[in-house]
Amino acid sequence: MIARYGVSSKDRFFLYLGGINPHKNLIAMTECFAKIRDESNSADLKLVIIGDIKSDGFTPGLAELRSKIAQLQLEQHVIFTGYVCDHDAVHFLNLAKAIVLPSFAEGFGLPALEGAACGTPVIATKNSPLPDLLSGGGLFVDPEQPEQLLKAMREFLADDIEWRTWGS
Numbered sequence: 001m002i003a004r005y006g007v008s009s010k011d012r013f014f015l016y017l018g019g020i021n022p023h024k025n026l027i028a029m030t031e032c033f034a035k036i037r038d039e040s041n042s043a044d045l046k047l048v049i050i051g052d053i054k055s056d057g058f059t060p061g062l063a064e065l066r067s068k069i070a071q072l073q074l075e076q077h078v079i080f081t082g083y084v085c086d087h088d089a090v091h092f093l094n095l096a097k098a099i100v101l102p103s104f105a106e107g108f109g110l111p112a113l114e115g116a117a118c119g120t121p122v123i124a125t126k127n128s129p130l131p132d133l134l135s136g137g138g139l140f141v142d143p144e145q146p147e148q149l150l151k152a153m154r155e156f157l158a159d160d161i162e163w164r165t166w167g168s
Helices: 026-040 062-071 086-095 110-117 130-134 146-158
Strands: 012-017 045-050 078-082 098-101 122-125 139-141
Touching (some): 012 086, 026 045
Parallel strands (some): 122 139
């Protein structure tokens, strides 16, 4: 299912699902991912970004994000899928190491709830209703403190066995 997007079911990946906007804090997420890749030296580790990359209304941060990815030399490790249907999104949600929503502010955070429903760990902003909605079902980070995001991503990458049972 996900192979057509350039991701193997054997790949390990973090997943972002949503709009490509500056307030989504995707630059910090990408910088944290770069540090983790450097530390782990893992060829199969990827960052998958699912979201509309064609409609200007949802992508005002796309050019800056692509520039950051190029600067960090991550072009082969960050995959933009564009829009995916719900059926394919579920496959991504079930295979991801974690769904990451590091927004400076999040109105609701539906992708985090969808990830949690699939049993996928959630790393999300504290600046949202998600800490209350998921009560213990995720790690919640201050988007102004990228080291918190980095620590959370490391935690879910480090333990391949425990991460599926985390929070249950």
